[in-house]
Amino acid sequence: MKKIVLACGSGIATSTAVANKVSAFLNENGMAGQYTIVQCAIAEAPSQCADAVMLISTTVPPAGITCPYVNGVSFLTNMGVAQTQQQILDILKQ
Template sequence: MKKIVLACGSGIATSTAVANKVSTFLDENGMAGKYNIVQCAIAEAPSQCADAALLISTTVAPAGIACPYVSGIPFLTGMGAAQAQQQILDILTK
């Protein structure tokens, strides 16, 4: 099971919207049951990323994260979404 950390400013609003889109995308690409999404505030991201496969954030990645980072902004705006989706698949399927 791959842990995906999804962070935003508070860990509630935009991370929930992005989590829904990422879950749908991953499930449609054969990853159903192979990942777990943990939502948090960006301040908690460094500690949450210690055992994570990926950080997706709607803010700038904080210093000290120990996992790959993908911006979550394309999941909110639609701009660059295909590239962000491909980055996520590349990271999770290595």
């Protein structure tokens, strides 16, 4: 099971919207049941990323991130979504 950390400022509103879009995208690409999404506040990201395959965030990541970072703002703006989705798939295939 691949752990994906999804962070925003508070870990509630924005991360939930992005989590739903990421989950739907991954399921559409045959990855249902192969991942888990953990939502958190950006301040919690360094500890949550210790055993994660990536951090998707709608804000600037703090120092100490040990997993690949993906800028998730495109899921909110709908600009550049395809590129972000490809980046996510590329990381998951590693």
